[in-house]
Amino acid sequence: MEPLYVAWTMDCERIAAESPPGGPATWELSERAIRGYCDALLAAGAFPTLFLTPECARRHRSMFGDYAKASVELGLHVHPQSFGDHQYGRYLGEYDADMQRKIVSEAMAVFADAIGWAPRSFRAGNDSATDDTFRVLSELGFSAGSVSCPGRQVPKYAARWETAFRYAHWAHRTNRLVPGDLPFFELPMSTHPTERSPDGLAHELRIEWGPLEDWQQPIIEAVIDDMEANRVAFKSLCFITHNTFAYDDPSAPQSQTLRDTLAFLRTLAPRFTVRATTLTEAREAFRTMCPV
Numbered sequence: 001m002e003p004l005y006v007a008w009t010m011d012c013e014r015i016a017a018e019s020p021p022g023g024p025a026t027w028e029l030s031e032r033a034i035r036g037y038c039d040a041l042l043a044a045g046a047f048p049t050l051f052l053t054p055e056c057a058r059r060h061r062s063m064f065g066d067y068a069k070a071s072v073e074l075g076l077h078v079h080p081q082s083f084g085d086h087q088y089g090r091y092l093g094e095y096d097a098d099m100q101r102k103i104v105s106e107a108m109a110v111f112a113d114a115i116g117w118a119p120r121s122f123r124a125g126n127d128s129a130t131d132d133t134f135r136v137l138s139e140l141g142f143s144a145g146s147v148s149c150p151g152r153q154v155p156k157y158a159a160r161w162e163t164a165f166r167y168a169h170w171a172h173r174t175n176r177l178v179p180g181d182l183p184f185f186e187l188p189m190s191t192h193p194t195e196r197s198p199d200g201l202a203h204e205l206r207i208e209w210g211p212l213e214d215w216q217q218p219i220i221e222a223v224i225d226d227m228e229a230n231r232v233a234f235k236s237l238c239f240i241t242h243n244t245f246a247y248d249d250p251s252a253p254q255s256q257t258l259r260d261t262l263a264f265l266r267t268l269a270p271r272f273t274v275r276a277t278t279l280t281e282a283r284e285a286f287r288t289m290c291p292v
Contacts, residue, residue, distance in 0.1 A: 004224075004272035005168075005236040005282050006265060007187055008041050008048040009146060010034065011123065012078050012243045014055040021125055024244045027059055034060065036247025036255065038067055039086035044262050046276030049146075051077035051123040054084075054110035056243070059273045068115070073278035075121030075145070078107045082125075093128035093158025100136045108140065121145055121279040126157040127189075133179035134171035134184055144185040144279040146238055148176065151191045151202030161202075164188065167227065168234045168282065170292050183292045190238045192219045193226045207241040211253070220264070234286050235272070251267035 013023035013035060024030040034050065041048045050064070052074055057064060068074055080088035080095070080103050088095075088103055095103065104122075112118045122137055122145040130145055134256050137145060153162040164177045168187050172180025191202035205223075209215055227235045227260060239261075245254040277285065 001233065001273045002271075003285075004115060004268065004274050004278045005047070005234070005285060006274060006277060007146070007236065007238045007277055007282060008046055009123070009239060009279075010037055010048060010241050010243060011125075012048050012050050012052045012056040012060075013077070013079070014053045014082045018023045018050060018055065019053075019079065020086070021081055023082070024242075029246065030056065030243045031063060032065065032246050032248045033243040036249070037241065038072055038249065040255070040258055041276070042070060042072075044276075046262075047071045047073065047075070047278050047281070049073040049075055049121060051075045051121070051146075051281045052111065052115075052119075053077050053079060054080070054107045054114070057111045058114040064115060072182055072279070073280055074115060074119065075123065075279065076104070076107060076111050076119035077123050077125065078104055079125030084106055084110075091126060091158045092124045092126035093130045093133070097130075097132035097136055100130070100133060101140065104136065104140060107160045110259040126154070126159060127152055127159040128157050130158070130174055131174055133174050134176060134180075134182055134186070137172040138171070138173075138182045142184060144187070144283045146187050146189055146240075146279065148186060148188040149191060149202055149204060150188050151196055152200065154200040166191070166193070166287055167230075168236050170290070181292060184281070185286055187236060187238050187279060187282055188211060189240055190219065190223050190236070192222050194222075205237060205239045207243060207257050207261070208254050209253060211257050212264055216257065216261045217264055236282065277291060
């Protein structure tokens with residue numbers, strides 16, 4: 001049976017009081033969100049990928065160490081405005097290649113000091129990037145990421161992905177919108193092929209944006225239909241959420257949506273072998289189908 005690879009990701013932000021782009025109200029809520037999300041997925045046999053801002057990595061280093069031992073992937077998340085002593089005031093995609101390299105390198109160093117190893121997967125805050133970003137990330141040693149959000153077109157974030165390639169691919173060294181030959185595996189966030197909001201945001205598989213019936217299921221079905229219509233060999237879904245919701249509380253709307261979505265994916269078993277995967281695991285599976 002044909003596999004359907006499912007990546008469950010979470011952006012783990014610095015607390016809002018220390019992060020101009022926003023974040024959880026407290027570090028306590030951050031921990032509750034991360035634990036609740038990871039524990040629910042691990043109990044379902046899924047291994048999430050967490051993208052950590054450097055300060056979050058440092059604050060929760062012990063917890064992240066425990067989850068890494070449980071096969072949770074730990075990647076890097078960079079919001080320049082919330083990093084360090086706030087010396088950077090713009091989105092990543094507003095900087096040239098040299099400055100992107102500098103900012104990401106500094107963030108990697110803090111991450112490595114906290115976690116014990118350098119990150120190998122990456123996501124930028126607000127999906128901000130330029131045509132230099134994938135090359136810079138590859139040169140810094142990253143091998144996988146979920147950087148693009150097809151359909152998103154928000155210039156104020158330097159997030160221009162309106163015509164981006166929608167499916168898993170090797171990144172291009174000079175054009176963020178098309179596949180290339182970099183050994184950097186890009187798993188785009190899953191977005192509805194046609195639905196957009198007036199503010200330029202694509203309708204994405206973001207757990208907090210709506211319950212299963214109203215939001216997640218229609219997008220899942222539209223993404224699968226699109227992949228089948230275009231004969232995509234490596235079929236995937238990439239979910240996103242944030243450490244700003246009490247996933248440890250079963251009554252929280254986001255917790256209910258997560259449970260409902262996991263249950264809905266099980267109904268796809270007659271059509272697909274649903275394989276929950278980290279970014280690195282997805283890269284290895286993709287590499288066997290499409291060597292770089």
